Amino acid sequence: MKCQFCHQDVENPCHNAQEIERRATSSIERCEKALKSLQAPESGGRH
């Protein structure tokens, strides 16, 4: 399944912001990155 936050094909995608936070805390790199872009949507992530 594709994670709506990480945009990666994973077995157990994150279902909400809480879950992605927990995974980021567990040093799951893809979720750390996704969480950062969630928290700072204005920081130059646009085209």
Ligand SMILES: [Zn+2]
């Ligand atoms: Zn995820």
